[in-house]
Amino acid sequence: MPGPQLPQAVEVCRRVKTALPHVPIVWGGYFPTQHTRAVLRAPYVDFVVRSQGERALAQLVDVLRGGGILNAVGGLSWKAGEKIVDNPVQALPSLDDLPDLPYHRVPMERYIQPNYLGRRTTAHNTSFGCPFACSFCAVVAMANRRWIAQSPARVERVLRHLVSTYGVDGVQMHDMDFFISEARVAEIADRIADLGVSWWALGRVDTLMHYSDATWRAMVRSGLKMLFSGAEAASDAALARMNKGGKASASLTLELARRMREFGVVPEFSFVLGSPPDPLGDVAATFEFIRRIKRINPAAEIILYTYTPVPLEGGLYDEAKRRGFAFPETLEEWVSPAWQQLALRRGEGLPWLDREIRRRIRNFERVVNAFYPTTTDVTLTAWRRGLLKLASGWRYALQCYGAPYELRALHHVIRYQRPETTGF
Ligand code: B12
Numbered sequence: 001m002p003g004p005q006l007p008q009a010v011e012v013c014r015r016v017k018t019a020l021p022h023v024p025i026v027w028g029g030y031f032p033t034q035h036t037r038a039v040l041r042a043p044y045v046d047f048v049v050r051s052q053g054e055r056a057l058a059q060l061v062d063v064l065r066g067g068g069i070l071n072a073v074g075g076l077s078w079k080a081g082e083k084i085v086d087n088p089v090q091a092l093p094s095l096d097d098l099p100d101l102p103y104h105r106v107p108m109e110r111y112i113q114p115n116y117l118g119r120r121t122t123a124h125n126t127s128f129g130c131p132f133a134c135s136f137c138a139v140v141a142m143a144n145r146r147w148i149a150q151s152p153a154r155v156e157r158v159l160r161h162l163v164s165t166y167g168v169d170g171v172q173m174h175d176m177d178f179f180i181s182e183a184r185v186a187e188i189a190d191r192i193a194d195l196g197v198s199w200w201a202l203g204r205v206d207t208l209m210h211y212s213d214a215t216w217r218a219m220v221r222s223g224l225k226m227l228f229s230g231a232e233a234a235s236d237a238a239l240a241r242m243n244k245g246g247k248a249s250a251s252l253t254l255e256l257a258r259r260m261r262e263f264g265v266v267p268e269f270s271f272v273l274g275s276p277p278d279p280l281g282d283v284a285a286t287f288e289f290i291r292r293i294k295r296i297n298p299a300a301e302i303i304l305y306t307y308t309p310v311p312l313e314g315g316l317y318d319e320a321k322r323r324g325f326a327f328p329e330t331l332e333e334w335v336s337p338a339w340q341q342l343a344l345r346r347g348e349g350l351p352w353l354d355r356e357i358r359r360r361i362r363n364f365e366r367v368v369n370a371f372y373p374t375t376t377d378v379t380l381t382a383w384r385r386g387l388l389k390l391a392s393g394w395r396y397a398l399q400c401y402g403a404p405y406e407l408r409a410l411h412h413v414i415r416y417q418r419p420e421t422t423g424f
Pocket residue numbers: 001002003004005026027028029030031049051052053054056057125137138139174175176177310343344345346420421422423424
């Protein structure tokens with residue numbers, strides 16, 4: 001991923017390359033897939049694996065050991081003298097054909113944490129990819145609109161193993177989109193219903209509104225507690241500009257908030273704020289929309305991001321380039337504090353988001369989060385929640401979001417956790 005771990009990766013690789021120049025260094029994942037050239041320009045990175053990694057990494061190791069040809073490794077980018085060669089990505093292997101993860105080889109206790117879902121929560125990916133092509137999303141470059149999934153039987157087997165061997169009672173399904181196939185999800189729900197596991201996953205608003213009540217009931221029975229959806233925007237025109245696709249619409253988001261209230265599942269809606277061409281208008285409309293969501297379902301979590309380009313030609317990226325945006329060309333530039341901030345999607349350093357717009361977003365966020373404290377923070381006691389609500393009530397009622405210094409001070413005292421940075 002881009003972000004805080006990048007400086008560490010650069011530093012470690014630089015040192016390894018100096019100490020052990022013969023050791024090949026391979027990068028993979030979201031960041032190298034999107035910014036292959038910048039990564040391979042570094043003298044301390046030899047290879048980049050783009051897209052899915054399991055098979056490609058094994059193939060590369062075989063070639064490096066046995067002396068085969070690099071062109072045969074799917075999705076590999078490599079240096080041939082001055083030139084960089086990009087091998088095509090191969091068909092994605094079926095996830096059921098990949099071996100089970102060897103959990104016993106890692107200290108699993110370190111990957112099991114208490115949170116809103118359970119006392120012993122861990123993560124699992126049941127699928128890879130997403131068939132949509134939203135113009136702000138890094139998944140598109142990674143999966144190129146393909147989607148492959150573990151069968152319900154495989155998912156059941158993995159979860160049973162996690163429960164019986166490690167005492168897991170909560171699972172975050174970290175899939176790019178867990179809910180693409182209703183039949184698969186319904187069967188998974190039936191198969192894991194007796195496990196006593198609470199779970200969380202991400203899905204599209206339109207997909208979830210399309211699900212039958214019977215499937216929703218099965219999901220609830222099986223322990224679904226919270227569900228993340230990209231609401232993205234307050235208007236259908238903005239959704240179209242984002243190339244959200246499907247049947248996504250702002251009114252459907254409101255309907256999902258209502259439906260999830262009925263089923264007792266907490267929705268987590270994320271927004272991509274301040275997109276060109278009218279960032280200020282977009283921000284104001286989104287604030288109003290969020291207030292409507294909260295009226296319908298006060299438990300809904302709200303996560304505010306600002307549009308941060310991903311290198312997808314066409315759509316928003318073209319508009320961003322027209323406004324003077326350009327990605328760094330070297331890793332050294334990427335690890336600078338300014339680009340680290342940008343990678344966090346909070347709006348720093350984007351030509352179309354001036355200080356005033358960023359300030360408005362942060363102030364609004366501060367007031368909403370105080371008036372509706374997150375349900376996911378298990379350390380927030382009832383009186384702390386009450387205090388936050390009391391202190392912010394007048395601001396929320398009067399829509400007076402400016403300069404909320406007292407709330408900032410309060411958030412310092414009552415250590416407040418943002419869902420997007422803690423895993424929810
Ligand atoms: C879990 C998660 C988090 C967790 C991370 C928890 C943790 N401790 O790891 C939390 C909630 C903390 C988080 C935070 C953030 N996240 Co996040 N997160 C994810 C999520 C849901 C899953 C990532 C994951 O672990 N996948 C499982 C691994 C196994 O899969 P994978 O990364 O795809 O890896 C495969 C290939 O990429 C490849 N591969 C990966 N690494 C390597 C290495 C080598 C050598 C090789 C050969 C191959 C290879 O092989 C793997 C198997 O096929 C993704 C969305 C998604 N579903 O993928 C977003 C995602 C990665 N996050 C994203 C963002 C933006 C953020 C934040 C910036 C949000 C914010 N504003 O705070 C922060 C940044 C945090 C940081 N430190 O950088 C974006 C990245 C955008 C981008 N441009 O790249 C994503 C893609 C979501 C999105 N759709 O936009 N995130």
